[in-house]
Amino acid sequence: MLTLENLTLAYPDGESGTLLALDSVDLTVPDGQMVALVGPSGSGKSSLLAVAGALVTPTSGTVTIDDRPVTGASAAERTRIRREDVGLVFQQPHLLPSLTALEQLQLSEALSGTRPRDSRSAAREALAAVGMERAADRRPHQLSGGMRQRVNIARALMGRPAVMLVDEPTAALDQDRSAEVMDLLARLTHERGLATVVVTHDLESVPVADRAVHMRDGRVSEH
Structure with missing residues (x-):
């Protein structure tokens, strides 16, 4: 299970201001569930994946995977978490x-x-x-x-991994290939008991997910 509690990620913005990439985000993804994370560009979706995947340390809040803390872990432990606990799927495969x-x-x-x-x-x-x-x-x-x-x-x-984090896996694919990839992710999630978050702009693929979470201005909401 992936649990995000009261996550905030702030960046300096100008001489005196800050930009909130994540603003008090709470999200729980149980084992065996695929969540579609949808929202406009710049809404914080990629920031959420980066924090959940131990790539970026949040300004405040906590991330846990199967009740094991990710935030506050040492650099070596975060590396182990990325290697063993989290499966990261980027938009481009970057194959050699x-x-x-x-x-x-x-x-x-x-x-x-x-x-x-x-x-x-x-x-x-x-x-x-x-x-x-x-x-x-x-x-x-x-x-x-x-x-x-x-x-x-x-x-x-x-x-x-226990958690799968997927960033726009169908961005470069046609409609048929997109559907196949989303169906594959859903099957793997259910068969392997993964807690999966898929960032997507493809609203047609959202029904394949078990639930949809909408993101805007660093905040999440469910409808």
């Missing part, structure tokens, strides 16, 4: 052109110190989970946009 789909996932495990034999098995399992097992030996230029995004999602599954 010289590596196969399998090697992309193995590299992420190698950076965390996992043995090559173990990482290969885990990578094949993650690719199978997103329907990409037959494309394990293909490089990015041999994959469609939707397939590259599936590899991106598989990479986020490598640490067997």
